[in-house]
Amino acid sequence: MNSTIIIVTGGTLGDWVLRHLSEDAILIGADSGAAFLLDRGIIPNVAIGDFDSITDEEIARIRKACPSVISCDPVDKDYTDTEMAFQYAMTMQPREIVLLGAMGTRFDHTLANVHLLALADENGIEAKIIDEHNEIRVISSASAIQRGSYNTISLLPLSQEVTGITLSGFQYPLQDATLTVGQSLGISNVLLEQSGTVQLSSGRLIVIQSRD
Template sequence: MSALIIGSGSNLDKDIFVLENLNIEYVICADGGLEKAEKLELIPNIIIGDLDSVNKLVLKKYLDMNIELIKYPSEKNYTDMELAIEHAIEKGFKNIILIGATGSRLDHTIANVMLIEKYYKKGIHIQVIDNNNLVQIVVNSIEIINKKDYFVSIVPITDSIEVVSLIGFKYPLNKVNVKRGSTLCVSNQIINEKGTIILGKGAGLVFISKD
């Protein structure tokens, strides 16, 4: 089971949310993510943040439903998203899904994506999902189901990764060392029912994306 954290970034289409068939047990709204929860017809377990970007009428609606609220000052050392992740971990969740984590603010988007790496080192698996992308980490190996019109990219987050094998991909690789900053593994495609990425060393972010 997973915790779902809804941030104040881009909206997620309800159809995509349903199709992903996410196994959600606990829902956290990080500030303005509360309005996205309303659009997805989700009732959060808790609202967390400094409340600087939340619609006050929507907030009142959920507070009237006795939804728990943890309010932080606007001047703080962590983003609302990271505070929400910390809360999910305190609740015992090791699988966390972020939506509303990407958007027009590139600084927030990159910071949220990099949380995947930070928390993986603490034993927490995080996925970032929006209308065009699913981002997660790969260490050792990962199997990906083929989705029509989607591309798969691997971006090294260690000094290098050793791609032992890409199985089921249009552009296969075997025993290739890919350095951090390389674009060699960007925009590949799965041509079988599924694709398998096998790494001998290092870690990378896997982007499953469509235009």
């Protein structure tokens, strides 16, 4: 399936989300993310979750408006609403999954959502988390990085060790470097041009593009 799936979930949301929506993408609203979309006149293709963070009136509106609604018991479920939506998206074997609203006040949920990016990478699916100030990916092979509107790029190991890191087009280059958990060597780099490349030999690397 050569398509993009966008998941809007219940973290920190705002009108910035609308800039990242595409008419060509399949749109999934996870829990209160579905209500957020409907409030702005946007109908998700699928609404999914336990819907325990929204009112009965909002749930009724979601069931009436959305073509497909997948609900579960909030007590007996084993996954977060975001993971449910992500797992559902992966079964469709898209080219890319974009998570919006996947960061917020709950750091445990934010970190779990970063781990979902690793799950996508394991399955050969591009995936990223976007919020108002950050774009986050997990890579395990050579990747091109586009600067866009982001000022800084940070690299953090997700596996215990990432080896063979070589950066091209960055202000602070690395050549066949190794990053281990706990090191800050990869924090706050800058692209010299509009694009650069990150190469690595083994491990998984979190790529965080940020702006203040």
